[in-house]
Amino acid sequence: MPELPEVETIKETLKLELVNHTIKGISIYCPNLIEYPSVECFQKQIIEETIQNLERRGKWLLFELDHYYLLSHLRMEGRYLFRTKKDSLEKHEHIVFLLEDGRELRYKDTRKFGRMHLIEKEKLYKQKPLLNLGFEPWDAHVNGKFLREKLKSKSIPIKTSLLDQSIITGIGNIYANEILFLSKINPLTPSNQVKILQLESIIKNTKKVLEKAIQEGGTTIRSYEASEGVHGKFQHNLYVHGKEGETCPNCKYTIRKISVGGRGTYYCPKCQK
DNA sequence: GTGACCACCTGGCCGC
C-alpha cells in the first residue's frame, strides 16, 4: 500500500511524464472516487487545465494545475498507468484522463478506496483534506518536545498515534512497525508514557526509515507499483513487518503479530518491552 | 477533546 515513500516515488515518476501536458477530457466510471466537488463540477473544471507540477503532502499526491490542485490519495491499491485510446479499458480502471498528445492517464484501483479532490489553488490548505494534516517528518517543528506536547493527553497505544496523520503525516502501518522496532518501543505503550528520549528516537528512526525507503523506491508488498512495472525494493530492508514467526534480527526471539487499533502489528517482545 | 467503532471495497485465503 502506498505510504509516504511510495507516493514520493510515484510523484517523481509521473512528473517526468505529465508536466506541461493538458487535460483534454476525462471519463469517470466510478463516481465514488470523487470526494469533492460534485462529479459534474469536477469534470467541467478539470478540462483544459495544464499540469504545471506534481507535489506530495503526506500520502497525498498533488497535481498542480492552472487554477486548481488535483489531490489524489491512493489509499490501499490506487495506481496510475499510461495507455492510449486504442487500449481497451481494463478491469478496475475507474478514471481516465485524456491528454492533448493522445495518451491516457488511467487511475486503477482494485478496491475503489482511493479518493480525489479538485480544490482552488488559494483554498488548498484552508479546507479538507489538507487542513488538519500534521507536519512532514523532516519539518523543523518535529522534535521530542513537539511529540510530547501532542501526546501528553493521549492514552492510546503509541503505534496508533504514529498513524495519526494530524500529528506527523506520511507514516503508515508498515513503517510504524519498523520505526517502533528500531526505537525498541513496545507498540502497545500508552502514548503519554513514552519518555522524551524514546520520542526523539522515534523521530530519528522515522526519518531514517522513510529516507531509506525513498532511496529504494518504496516497499512492494502485494499490489503496489509506483507506476506500471516500477517496483520498490524496501521490502528487503524490513525487520519485522510481515515476519510473524521468524526470528528477530537482533536477539533471535520470535517475532509476534498482534492487532493494535485494528491494524496488523509486528514486533519483537524481547527487544520491544 | 478523546477514544472506540464502523463503513467503504475487493481479492485472497482458509475451513468446511
Added chain:
DNA sequence: TGCGGCCAGGTGGTCA
C-alpha cells in the same frame, strides 16, 4: 469443487 466468512488497509464520520 464450491461456498461462506474473515482479513488486509487509510481515512472520515458518528457516537458515547
